[in-house]
Amino acid sequence: MPKLAPPDKPAELNLCLQWWGIPGGEMKEKLDFLEASGFGAVEIPSGDWPIKNADAMIEAMKGRKLFLATACGPSDFSYAEPEKREAEVQKFLPIIEALGKMKSVGLIICPARGNLSEPGRLSGKELRKDFVENTGKRLAQHARRSTAPPSCWSRCAVTRRRFCARSPTERGWRLTSAQARP
């Protein structure tokens, strides 16, 4: 059995809250609460939020002991119609760019939501192929291009051995199209 190599740096616990759950109304108030309570990170919404709030968030994060974790929101790339999948990709490209600007860790993406056996959906096998070769790959490539500086990128390769054999919805191990933490 292979032995685990000791990590380069020791692990650390960076507790984090999703934006909606942070007490406070204004951006500053929420971030103040997180810092005062010993949180290490903040998770922001996906959708239009990063696009609309990137500049304000960059400013609000200055000098804080917090990092910007992922953005979380719904996604679905299981439509059988290529046009619908393409629309979903196009929807996420500017979000990824905004996250890159903010130096966020990345964007949480679920390849599929709901039941793949519904009419108008790809099969699990088809979804996997399309996501790996087309939709997911393009989003990941765009995320790499959107990171500044590109040398921040360091992550790739290894994944769970059983990943491919799992439920096509891949609950629990959602793919993140991610940028390395600066």
Added chain:
Amino acid sequence: MAADIGPGATVMGDFWHMGLEETSFMGAFICAGKLLSHVHIAGLKERIIPGVHPEADQYVDGFKGLKLIGYRGAVSFEGGWPRNSADPKKELPQDEKTKLILNMTKLLREQWVMS
């Protein structure tokens, strides 16, 4: 799948889903290794803030896995709130939510130290 996509794709773990689908939190995190970039956490009995059911909310095994892989990313609460017992039709008051958040941080920090 993330490996097949290549650079730019990573994986995240979610304690709630892993509790339903995995036999070992630690094993799953070790399998993810350096590709793990984000973690969601919720109560393991109910998908609500950890600490409401402390007997069920045991994360030490998973935290051991995170330590073994040198994980330094976020562990982020994703879930709901317990019912408002005073008035089930109303949401929990904010001061109660804040107390639960601070209770969660205490519980998770204690279990991180234990792991």
